[in-house]
Amino acid sequence: MCPPTWSRGNPVDIIGDADPERFKNVFEILMSAPEVGGIIFIVSRQGLTRLEEISENLIISMEKFKNSKPVIACFVGIIGQEDVFLNNHGIPAMEVPERSVRAMYALYRRGKFLKKIEKG
């Protein structure tokens, strides 16, 4: 699915030549991996990156997995409508990776807090 040079760890770097299909396949593996609690989906333009298709696939995959994990998107330095499109479909899109990480950390803490309340 990925070329041999992929990062083989976290963060999952699927290499600059990734097409929408590779983005989709890797995303769905991560969505079904029990050890993954949430995904920060970072895209920067590489050559002819098909951003619209990547965004649409992301929405379809999220629906397929019934939004079972928090996903935050970040399209670094890309001037398009993809962030608006994702926001309108319930996936927060942040301007820079740092904000995505802070948002995910906030969700993590909130999740911990809710579990604590549940336990009483």
Next chain:
Amino acid sequence: MKFPEPIIKKIESIKNDKKRGASELAILAVETFKELILSEEVGNKKIEELVRTISSSRPSMFPISNHAKRLGKLLYNSDKPTALKIIANYIEELKKKNRRIIKNAEFLKSFSIVTCSYSSIVEKFLKKFIETLQKVIVCESRWEDISYGKKYIERIKSSKIILFPDKEIENLSGVDCGIIGADGVTLDGKIINGKPSLAMCTRLKILRKPVWVMTGLDKFGESIDTVEEGFDLIPASLIKGFITESGILNFEEFCSTAKSLYQ
């Protein structure tokens, strides 16, 4: 390695053009890559050579070298049709950049603002929102008998704009915030902009009013110790935030995003 004659001419015009700003010349630089790809079968070595030549043509204009380097990476190993598509997309994005910056600055549209040393992006912002802005104070920005502020006012034409003498800047008051453009933003925390930007930002700090820098991420550069006469180096500590095509960023976010794109 020698380039075809039309490419050499384009590089020369980037080198010698004193009228156009860095953003316009950056588009010319990108078009030079297109010219090269159209002219012959080019490989990675020729592209790398063009990146080096263009990057060194105007060392103080960061956007030119930033875009040359980034485009060079994007074109790596591309065949001719793909390379032409990449360049077309790239030029399209470059043209959209300023519109996005102005859109992201919309939150300032009902304020009283002060500005100085006159970037084209700030001018476009003022033209777009002059009806809704409460008041615009434009510093005189006098340098060698030319008042750049006065010229600026003549271009925007509105009764809401007030020309403010540079020597009175310590008495400036009655504004909600300041806006400046930038000729460069360096990793070591300095913003390069025309005089009297530093005096204006310092005054606004005393007044506890924010200063926003409206600029593209492509103005990012490594570091700089001295600037040309007529320019100031403004410490990032005097700046509230950067209004960019990627949203409103603090200094650290500006640097990390720009580095990921252009380094």
